[in-house]
Amino acid sequence: MKHFPTDITCMECNARAHSVFKKIGITEVEEIDSIKSCGHYKKGQFIFSERGNPMGLYCISSGKVKLVTTGENGKEQILRLLKDGDVVGYRSLISNDRYHCSAVALEDSTICFIPKQSFFNLLKSNAGVGFEIMQLLSENLKTAEQHIVSMAQKNVRERMAEALLFFKASYGLDPEDQSLNVAFSREEIADFVGTSTETAIRLLSEFNQDEIIQLQGKKISILNCDKLIRTANLDV
Amino acid sequence: MKHFPTDITCMECNARAHSVFKKIGITEVEEIDSIKSCGHYKKGQFIFSERGNPMGLYCISSGKVKLVTTGENGKEQILRLLKDGDVVGYRSLISNDRYHCSAVALEDSTICFIPKQSFFNLLKSNAGVGFEIMQLLSENLKTAEQHIVSMAQKNVRERMAEALLFFKASYGLDPEDQSLNVAFSREEIADFVGTSTETAIRLLSEFNQDEIIQLQGKKISILNCDKLIRTANLDV
DNA sequence: ATGCAAAGATGATTTACATCATGTTTTAAC
DNA sequence: GTTAAAACATGATGTAAATCATCTTTGCAT
Structure with a gap:
């Protein structure tokens, strides 16, 4: 080489x-x-x-x-x-x-x-x-x-919340704006969650509207981590 | 002890x-x-x-x-x-x-x-x-x-077929009647497949009707393994 | 800069599967 | 042997999410 x-x-x-x-x-x-x-x-x-x-x-x-x-x-x-x-x-x-x-x-x-x-x-x-x-x-x-x-027991919404928390745990957040230190396409996120790209997009928009996250292109900032944990239905 | x-x-x-x-x-x-x-x-x-x-x-x-x-x-x-x-x-x-x-x-x-x-x-x-x-x-x-x-990509029918093949691989078949060497309840099978008990029961009945398997109480015999593999959508 | 393809977004429709409901069979307890 | 309770079975209904369709935006190559 x-x-x-x-x-x-x-x-x-x-x-x-x-x-x-x-x-x-x-x-x-x-x-x-x-x-x-x-x-x-x-x-x-x-x-x-x-x-x-x-x-x-x-x-x-x-x-x-x-x-x-x-x-x-x-x-x-x-x-x-x-x-x-x-x-x-x-x-x-x-x-x-x-x-x-x-x-x-x-x-x-x-x-x-x-x-x-x-x-x-x-x-x-x-x-x-x-x-x-x-x-x-x-x-x-x-x-x-x-x-x-x-995968077996949670709905797509819960799994999407889990996925975002997993991305956070894997690559961390930018301390500046709490944005994920990784830029996935919507399709890649869907591929992780195990859903269609359309559904992934829709859920992210929802989370954005609910001010759980903030979207700017591929940049995803986590605004309300507690709410995300509750949405994922986790008792960690 | x-x-x-x-x-x-x-x-x-x-x-x-x-x-x-x-x-x-x-x-x-x-x-x-x-x-x-x-x-x-x-x-x-x-x-x-x-x-x-x-x-x-x-x-x-x-x-x-x-x-x-x-x-x-x-x-x-x-x-x-x-x-x-x-x-x-x-x-x-x-x-x-x-x-x-x-x-x-x-x-x-x-x-x-x-x-x-x-x-x-x-x-x-x-x-x-x-x-x-x-x-x-x-x-x-x-x-x-x-x-x-x-779990992410297959439907319940395919997963049920996979599950039966997995049970076969795990515990083997009775050479007598090709029956699984393990007696699961329908609920346990559902718990493995990741579906409701009712859906598990329905699919097993379907497989039974299609003569892919034969049901006698908890005893499940595999009649047509090839068809089961095709139903699971596997290319092994 | 312009055009083209890929990615993102959103609405409409369909469907696979869960849930609810009810009945039957099997198992277990007394 | 009788009764109660699980387990099994099947039909009716509701819904989450896939699929299809269309449109907009972004990124990239020329």
């Missing part, structure tokens, strides 16, 4: 501090650094595709990524949202499986690649990394199963 | 051969056996409850177990189905979390308990077990995420 002036080393990567590699020794960091390659992805670009064969682990140094699958009808479903410090592709590697979803950059991103064998070597030599991955999978599983319950 | 004449040792436990403990040494097996306790659960009994604090790992020696959560509206949602050789409760232990779902015996079951600390000791001393658990979580996550897509 080509080297860009924007390439960074693992030693100076800020994302590493809150990644699964936060506790590994300097020797191991240098070893990963020597073997990793750095990739630059434009918004909308695929990091890997559904049904592809995993060749290694991806590490988000900067940027945002969505994991999506395409259902039989061709409709997309967003499964997970990732940001800097997150690793991508571990599930398939550990299951020794093809990818069951695609990874797509939500904005211009710098994402490093660690070959499969190096990842497994690290897992063997460093039990801590293994446990971090285990914890990651456990959290992913919990989130997914909670999502199943929402 | 009391000892019953039906209690069995880990050494003679048939379920162990296809469990996460299939590859551990005889010394470790004996160590687990000396510390484990054996529980006998009647059909419908809870092994643990949502929001409870996990104290250890459960091992199904014989029987069947469902993992369920209760949504805000009080409606149950079946999340996972387990049988002999399966372990239960690892997700919460690894996340250091309270249980996010309850475990309920689907039939009279013998389930052993390994204290938290012993499980973590085993994880530390035996990397193989750790990897098995990792693989388990990975598979669980894949299944859960596929379930999300079904």
Whole structure:
């Protein structure tokens, strides 16, 4: 892979501090650094595709990524949202499986690649990394199963409120104007909520009218978080 | 815990051969056996409850177990189905979390308990077990995420067909009459599919009329598996 | 700057499914 | 064996949300 002036080393990567590699020794960091390659992805670009064969682990140094699958009808479903410090592709590697979803950059991103064998070597030599991955999978599983319950038991309005809260939890808010730090299209939001684009648009307009949120193009500001929680019918 | 004449040792436990403990040494097996306790659960009994604090790992020696959560509206949602050789409760232990779902015996079951600390000791001393658990979580996550897509994009009819196929995959068929090796109530089936009991009953009757399945009380025989796969709209 | 395509918005119509209602069968308790 | 209570079944009705249709706005390429 080509080297860009924007390439960074693992030693100076800020994302590493809150990644699964936060506790590994300097020797191991240098070893990963020597073997990793750095990739630059434009918004909308695929990091890997559904049904592809995993060749290694991806590490988000900067940027945002969505994991999506395409259902039989061709409709997309967003499964997970990732940001800097997150690793991508571990599930398939550990299951020794093809990818069951695609990874797509939500904005211009710098994402490093660690070959499969190096990842497994690290897992063997460093039990801590293994446990971090285990914890990651456990959290992913919990989130997914909670999502199943929402899908099965909540109406679209409640799920839309949940989705906005999830976007907030995933990427945070701009302290300036309480706007989501991510710009999804209405279709992408619908793909997460599991509804039609039209219904998603309508609900967002409603929330806007009810002054729960404020819309300015793709920018969504959360005006009344409590009301959003109540709308989602959550007792957190 | 009391000892019953039906209690069995880990050494003679048939379920162990296809469990996460299939590859551990005889010394470790004996160590687990000396510390484990054996529980006998009647059909419908809870092994643990949502929001409870996990104290250890459960091992199904014989029987069947469902993992369920209760949504805000009080409606149950079946999340996972387990049988002999399966372990239960690892997700919460690894996340250091309270249980996010309850475990309920689907039939009279013998389930052993390994204290938290012993499980973590085993994880530390035996990397193989750790990897098995990792693989388990990975598979669980894949299944859960596929379930999300079904919930979001498929209609109830397709999901019902999928559910029957999932029950078949989970517990198998009686070779005699192709009947599912598990007796769910219509309400439980509805709780898995994410629909109302009435709709579940209606769809099962339809499938029965269409000679895709045959109903005799709680016994469900799969007459035409291909048609079921087509009804589920799967391209496996 | 202009034109074109994609994204966003909103109304009208249809439909899949929940809910309500009522009856029947099975299971369990005494 | 009788009764009560679940579980199962089926029809009638209501409604949330999908689909279809049309229009406006925004972004992007030339």
